[in-house]
Amino acid sequence: MNYETLVPFFSAALILGIIPGPDNIFVLMQSVMHGRKAGLLVVLGLCTGLLVHSSFVAFGVAAVFQSSSWAFNGLKVLGCGYLLYLAWQSFKAPANQLESGECPALTSSQLYVRGFIMNVSNPKVAIFFLAFLPQFTQPQLGHLTWQLLLLGGLFIVATIIVFSSIALMSATLARGFKESLLAQNLLHKTAAIIFLLLAFKLVFTSL
Numbered sequence: 001m002n003y004e005t006l007v008p009f010f011s012a013a014l015i016l017g018i019i020p021g022p023d024n025i026f027v028l029m030q031s032v033m034h035g036r037k038a039g040l041l042v043v044l045g046l047c048t049g050l051l052v053h054s055s056f057v058a059f060g061v062a063a064v065f066q067s068s069s070w071a072f073n074g075l076k077v078l079g080c081g082y083l084l085y086l087a088w089q090s091f092k093a094p095a096n097q098l099e100s101g102e103c104p105a106l107t108s109s110q111l112y113v114r115g116f117i118m119n120v121s122n123p124k125v126a127i128f129f130l131a132f133l134p135q136f137t138q139p140q141l142g143h144l145t146w147q148l149l150l151l152g153g154l155f156i157v158a159t160i161i162v163f164s165s166i167a168l169m170s171a172t173l174a175r176g177f178k179e180s181l182l183a184q185n186l187l188h189k190t191a192a193i194i195f196l197l198l199a200f201k202l203v204f205t206s207l
Contacts, residue, residue: 001138001147006154009136013155017162022198026118027163029191030111031170033090038111039167045115046163047156052120054152057129058145072123079121080199086114087195093188122202129155 017024023046031039064071106114119125129152137147 001141001150005136005138009151010154010158013158014162017159022122022201023119024163024166025194025198026115027166028170029194030114031167033093033188033191034106034111036168037108038106039170040164041108041111042115042118043160043163043167045112045117046119047160048112049116049119050125050152050156050159053126053129054133054149054156056126057133058148058152063130075121075123076202079118079123080202082117082121083195083199083202087192087199090188090195091192 027039027042027046030042133148133151133155134144136151137144141147
């Protein structure tokens with residue numbers, strides 16, 4: 001694939017990563033609540049989810065979600081349930097959870113899985129990839145599967161750049177919250193509301 005195709009694609013991927021959405025808001029909140037390391041682990045999980053979506057598109061699996069309302073709604077229910085679980089966890093989180101510095105209250109694997117499930121359970125991502133990636137393929141070059149995997153990989157690189165920047169910058173906000181129990185309580189309740197809103201939005205997501 002030539003640079004005339006890859007450069008516009010990568011630029012578009014960067015812009016799409018910056019536009020506020022469920023994933024980057026998720027990274028922002030986790031970084032502020034648990035620290036820089038937590039945010040980066042969530043980013044890693046989210047991008048692993050993007051790897052799954054890229055593979056689905058490359059090998060034709062995502063077409064199932066576009067043509068089957070059962071598959072789409074099933075994945076949507078799983079994603080909604082997980083967001084509600086996160087909302088409950090945030091709502092009942094103690095105010096002193098942020099006092100331990102940069103070390104997250106959750107384990108590294110829990111943070112990674114949290115980001116992974118957040119992304120992979122969103123059927124809209126699969127549909128978006130199915131609509132977006134093929135537009136930049138070049139059939140005359142052949143091997144469309146490898147082209148789609150390459151484009152998916154570039155999209156993941158762009159996402160890592162944008163989301164990691166969000167995690168690194170937002171972590172500095174945690175310093176102020178560590179000094180105020182009231183601020184910590186407000187932060188946890190705000191996170192719970194955001195998770196509820198994301199779940200509500202996902203419920204009414206349609207093909």
